[in-house]
Amino acid sequence: MATDGSLNKLEDGLDSVFVEDERLNYVISPPHGVVTFVAVQVKNVATIWESNSADTVIRAMNRYSDIVRRATRDFRGYEVEAEEESFLVAFQQPLDAVNWSLTVQLAMTDTKWEEELLTCDDCIRVFKSHENGYDVPRLIFCGPRLQMGISKGRVDSVYHYASGHMGYRGTEVYRTRGICRLAQGGQILLNESLWQDLPKDQIAPYVHREVGSFKLEGFDNLTSLTEVLPCALEERARWFGIICAECNKLIKPKEGYVKALGSNWHTDHFRCWQCKKVLNGTYIVKDQKPYCEEDFFQYNAPRCRACGDPITGGFIEALESTWHPDCFVCQRCHKAPTKDDNIFEFNALPYCTECYSTVTYGTT
Known part of the structure; x- marks a missing residue:
């Protein structure tokens, strides 16, 4: 696509992942109907600001925005909203959304960030060593870490005449943001129903795992989620650990937990859906919700x-x-x-x- 030296690298060493051609007019129609959204935000951006000079953070945020926007162009995405540390991008095809996410995570890791930034705990380099029996270090974290959430559903489009920009409203927008907030820095989480419908042979090299079902803010029912990562960043999964489906916090190695309903729970967080009593023994499931025997029969049994x-x-x-x-x-x-x-x-x-x-x- 790029000719006459128009293939550029991101400033300061980003590998040439994206193609730029000044003669190409980048215009995309806003997705409509069933839309796939990706919400992305920088993990702990406030801490990054506190730990670095303003100039360093501004340059880092500009570089991050450049990575996101170039990928959005190359994967036919539509930028819905953008703030300093977060984006909401819409795609007509879910496959484009997933490949976009994998590409952005790789690009963030491959970028040469300023040394001052890399001294911050939320941006430090993390290496995977001893690959294939050899001591060959490979970066699995480097620079700002992005939380990503992906979900698909039917939404209403809202055209803003003053700005000429399309916005969206509907539960799927809120669900996507909720999944993003649940993700850890450097993690991509997507709605499991979306994952099941994807043509797996057309996804960039990836690894994945089911991470369980979680209660998202503003939603009553549990949402089943899948984690997907680029193959080169597979080691990240070990850092993400086991998450409690109730509080959405990491279950520490010495803490006990309950595995039920396809998810993991702190022992004192696996409770009856109705009375909130801790379920230590027998429980009954209805509509993927756990009940103690008393409440199940009280609210669900025939009378x-x-x-x-x-x-x-x-x-x-x-x-x-x-x-x-x-x-x-x-x-x-x-x-x-x-x-x-x-x-x-x-x-x-x-x-x-x-x-x-x-x-x-x-x-x-």
Whole structure:
């Protein structure tokens, strides 16, 4: 695509990942309908500002923005929102969104950042050593670490006439930002349903793992997430550890945890969905939510037509209702029917033969 020396590197040593051609007009129509969003933000940007000179941080943020925007152009993305440390980018094709994310993470690691910046705990170099039996160091972290969240769904488009820019509204935008906030620095998390639909053979070299289901801010139901990383950065997964599905915090090695519903939980965070009591033993699952036995039957079990209490054991289905066996009796004489008795319905209630004749015809 680039000719006559128009292939440029990012300033100060970024490998030539992106192609630039001044004769190419970069114009993309805003995605519509079912849209894939990527939310990205710099981890602990406030700490980075506190630990470095203003000039160093400004140059770093400009370089980060340049990486994001060049990738957005090359992977047909649409920049929806941009702030100093965060972006929201929309894609019509989810495959482009995932490859964009992998490329940006690699580009951030391959960039030559200023030495002052790399002394900050949130930007230090981390090497993987002993690759294939040889002591060959490879960078797995270098410079500002990006949190990334990806999700796909149908949204409404909002055109801002004053700026000529397209915006979006809908739950998928909030879900994407929630996934991004959950991600750790240098991690890419995406909605598992999106991951299942991707053509895996068209993704840049990658590794992935299911990380469990999590409660995102503003959402009642758990969201199942998958982590994806470039093959070159596979070692990062060891740094991310196990995350509690309730508090979204790291479970430390010496802390106990519960593995349930495809996720991991601090032992005191795996609680009944209804009463919030810690579940140490038996629990019942409905709609991917855990309940203690008492609350499950109280809120989910069928109720007896006669007494109104939940049915937790055997029951009788009759007259389009459910009944405790002891409650299914003639409503006049209160005798339980035997297997040879006929049961008649009057006002949706059961009666034996004799009592039915009495209440309907006044006979004895």
